[in-house]
Amino acid sequence: MKITDLKCTVLGRNPVVRITTDEGISGLGEVEASKSYLKPHILFYKDFIIGEDPTDVERVMLKIRRLGSFKPWGSAVSAIEMALWDIAGKAAGVPVYKLLGGKVRDRVRVYNGAVRFPMTGYLPEDYAENTAKMKASPENFSIIKQGIGFHSQMLNRVPGLTYGDLRGGGLRPNRAPLTERGLKHIIACVEAMKEVLGDEVGLALDCGPGWMVPDAIRLAKALEPLNVMWLEDMITGDYTPYVMADVYREVTQSTSTPIHTGEQIYLRQNFRELIEGHAVNVIGPDPCDIGGIAELKWVAEYADLHGILMAPHGTGDGLIGLAALVQVAATLPPNYIAFEYPVGAPEWWYDIVTGLPDPIVVDSFVEVWDRPGMGVELDEDATGPYLPEGDEDFFD
Numbered sequence: 175m176k177i178t179d180l181k182c183t184v185l186g187r188n189p190v191v192r193i194t195t196d197e198g199i200s201g202l203g204e205v206e207a208s209k210s211y212l213k214p215h216i217l218f219y220k221d222f223i224i225g226e227d228p229t230d231v232e233r234v235m236l237k238i239r240r241l242g243s244f245k246p247w248g249s250a251v252s253a254i255e256m257a258l259w260d261i262a263g264k265a266a267g268v269p270v271y272k273l274l275g276g277k278v279r280d281r282v283r284v285y286n287g288a289v290r291f292p293m294t295g296y297l298p299e300d301y302a303e304n305t306a307k308m309k310a311s312p313e314n315f316s317i318i319k320q321g322i323g324f325h326s327q328m329l330n331r332v333p334g335l336t337y338g339d340l341r342g343g344g345l346r347p348n349r350a351p352l353t354e355r356g357l358k359h360i361i362a363c364v365e366a367m368k369e370v371l372g373d374e375v376g377l378a379l380d381c382g383p384g385w386m387v388p389d390a391i392r393l394a395k396a397l398e399p400l401n402v403m404w405l406e407d408m409i410t411g412d413y414t415p416y417v418m419a420d421v422y423r424e425v426t427q428s429t430s431t432p433i434h435t436g437e438q439i440y441l442r443q444n445f446r447e448l449i450e451g452h453a454v455n456v457i458g459p460d461p462c463d464i465g466g467i468a469e470l471k472w473v474a475e476y477a478d479l480h481g482i483l484m485a486p487h488g489t490g491d492g493l494i495g496l497a498a499l500v501q502v503a504a505t506l507p508p509n510y511i512a513f514e515y516p517v518g519a520p521e522w523w524y525d526i527v528t529g530l531p532d533p534i535v536v537d538s539f540v541e542v543w544d545r546p547g548m549g550v551e552l553d554e555d556a557t558g559p560y561l562p563e564g565d566e567d568f569f570d
């Protein structure tokens with residue numbers, strides 16, 4: 175089998191990759207909704223993979239894997255990798271999870287990082303109200319993640335929480351020391367959320383990046399009695415093109431609160447210091463950023479050897495990204511907690527993708543399906559009206 179074309183269109187805000195072959199089998203991959211601009215970058219890889227056998231996934235990846243980087247520049251390679259596995263599974267007549275070693279669970283736990291309700295403010299009562307809405311959502315999530323500190327508008331909206339000036343806009347542009355009031359405010363907001371969730375639903379907190387080490391340690395220690403699931407991205411993280419594992423290690427070793435990072439990290443090599451140095455307790459690579467689903471599987475196994483847990487990122491990965499998360503999560507070792515459940519947006523995404531269960535999430539789990547490849551398709555007729563001008567040949 176040979177690759178004949180690499181196509182890309184943008185459906186809503188998610189770039190979608192389609193790889194075609196000379197045997198009529200095609201494969202799909204998807205990029206996060208926040209990266210609508212990546213189409214030219216995806217098409218850059220076309221000449222590298224045309225003529226290759228897509229079922230030899232690793233041999234194709236060796237041609238392009240080095241030509242990517244940390245978020246957002248690993249997304250294109252990651253989406254291509256998914257599409258290759260989709261083809262390989264269809265060619266073999268088995269779900270992708272079989273090709274990754276087989277499933278170890280029939281249903282995969284997900285956590286809420288994308289079913290959101292607008293914040294009414296950034297005071298403890300606003301967090302309590304918002305958390306109550308999420309707790310009541312029909313997916314019955316067993317873990318809810320909320321943004322606080324630098325991973326929210328809290329520090330911009332409530333005066334006096336940091337020393338130094340904060341920049342508005344951009345993707346996580348701020349780093350600053352917290353005032354005592356700032357630290358107390360964040361702790362009060364977390365307490366308010368825990369009050370709502372009790373011990374029925376786990377609370378994870380996306381915190382940054384942007385924290386200074388002493389503040390990170392003080393927060394983590396203060397929250398110890400609350401048993402939060404994890405504190406995410408305090409030092410580096412979303413859109414940070416480096417890791418700083420030694421700094422994470424200082425925070426992690428100072429507290430019993432689990433410390434989490436890794437959503438922006440590209441490739442196993444860049445997880446090495448975090449994992450071998452036991453620098454965090456939980457890692458959260460995203461199959462749409464790390465370099466694909468087999469890369470995520472490899473890192474999960476290596477993390478398990480070092481006593482580190484897995485909670486893969488996925489909030490913007492869309493419904494094809496969801497399929498990739500389900501396939502790989504089915505194969506992960508027992509260090510797997512849950513992946514961050516992505517939603518389809520706009521709503522019409524649910525009309526154009528076939529193969530998903532309905533409802534998708536039941537009591538915080540997704541049942542693993544058994545169709546060949548990733549097991550989801552774009553319905554050509556239903557998708558047609560949403561193809562951007564110039565991409566009418568996407569299904570050719």
Ligand SMILES: [Mg+2]
Nearest residue numbers: 380406407437
């Ligand atoms: Mg995050």
